[in-house]
Amino acid sequence: xxxxxxxxxxxxxxxxxxxxxxxxxxxxxxxxxxxxxxxxxxxxxxxxxxxxxxxxxxxxxxxxxxxxxxxxxxxxxxxxxxxxxxxxxxxxxxxxxxxxxxxxxxxxxxxxxxxxxxxxxxxxxx
Amino acid sequence: xxxxxxxxxxxxxxxxxxxxxxxxxxxxxxxxxxxxxxxxxxxxxxxxxxxxxxxxxxxxxxxxxxxxxxxxxxxxxxxxxxxxxxxxxxxxxxxxxxxxxxxxxxxxxxxxxxxxxxxxxxxxxxxxxxxxxxxxxxxxxxxxxxxxxxxxxxxxxxxxxxxxxxxxxxxxxxxxxxxxxxxxxxxxxxxxxxxxxxxxxxxxxxxxx
Numbered sequence: 263x264x265x266x267x268x269x270x271x272x273x274x275x276x277x278x279x280x281x282x283x284x285x286x287x288x289x290x291x292x293x294x295x296x297x298x299x300x301x302x303x304x305x306x307x308x309x310x311x312x313x314x315x316x317x318x319x320x321x322x323x324x325x326x327x328x329x330x331x332x333x334x335x336x337x338x339x340x341x342x343x344x345x346x347x348x349x350x351x352x353x354x355x356x357x358x359x360x361x362x363x364x365x366x367x368x369x370x371x372x373x374x375x376x377x378x379x380x381x382x383x384x385x386x387x388x
Numbered sequence: 389x390x391x392x393x394x395x396x397x398x399x400x401x402x403x404x405x406x407x408x409x410x411x412x413x414x415x416x417x418x419x420x421x422x423x424x425x426x427x428x429x430x431x432x433x434x435x436x437x438x439x440x441x442x443x444x445x446x447x448x449x450x451x452x453x454x455x456x457x458x459x460x461x462x463x464x465x466x467x468x469x470x471x472x473x474x475x476x477x478x479x480x481x482x483x484x485x486x487x488x489x490x491x492x493x494x495x496x497x498x499x500x501x502x503x504x505x506x507x508x509x510x511x512x513x514x515x516x517x518x519x520x521x522x523x524x525x526x527x528x529x530x531x532x533x534x535x536x537x538x539x540x541x542x543x544x545x546x547x548x549x550x551x552x553x554x555x556x557x558x559x560x561x562x563x564x565x566x567x568x569x570x571x572x573x574x575x576x577x578x579x580x581x582x583x584x585x586x587x588x589x590x591x592x593x594x595x596x597x
Binding site: 272273274276278279282318319320321329345346347348349350351352366367 | 596
């Protein structure tokens, strides 16, 4: 099954790291990039996005606020907050929003674990 | 306000900001463990500026009386990492780490040592993450506490090469529900910027493969 993934990060480098990890572990999945919350919400309303990966520390709307808004539109979409900010409050808020937490620096293992879980949930609900 | 002098391409700036962001986010998580309160971070700023402009950025919005814990790092590129906050808040920071049960005298006694140790943990978390991401090893000096205005903090040391321009990278932090704010800054001189550009170039090339 092929999915469409939304990658949201204000850093182009961070998006490149993510894209390159996808090329190794899920080369057939389609990627959509967004540099901020507005672009992300636009991408979600105009494309059928299946899974979203969202950076936390972004100018303007931060990643958790963005996930909150994604939840209003897609209550069950698999979403991960991606950050090196492993503070308890950030992780707790991520869980409250029914999202996963993937630590930066990103590893293929951590991304792959999240994606396998996400694919499983999508298969169950489809 | 800033006096950027070019030198860094957009992608290099982006890469440095993202790598510093990872380092400081890890450092904030360490600080959070120490103070038991959430630490809020700004988005990073990266610029090549004069030392004077860096000093002005450090004082912006703060009183010019600053206290800093600094550690030098050496490796393929070298520089200084500083944890900086207004002097008036240093006791409050120490108090939030050692706990409210200690008297003011105890806190004053502990201040220097607690600042050095806090700086050591935070700056190491930051620099170790940066070194790991860039796959380079860095040696770090012991922490030292310095007090003064921005110009004192960023004055060139005897070992620094000539030249007034530095790569100045900073992120603001605030400890939620306590009146403590400050920032973490990385300062590198020009020869280091050249070396760093190469390493960041390798890093970017490594991603694209």
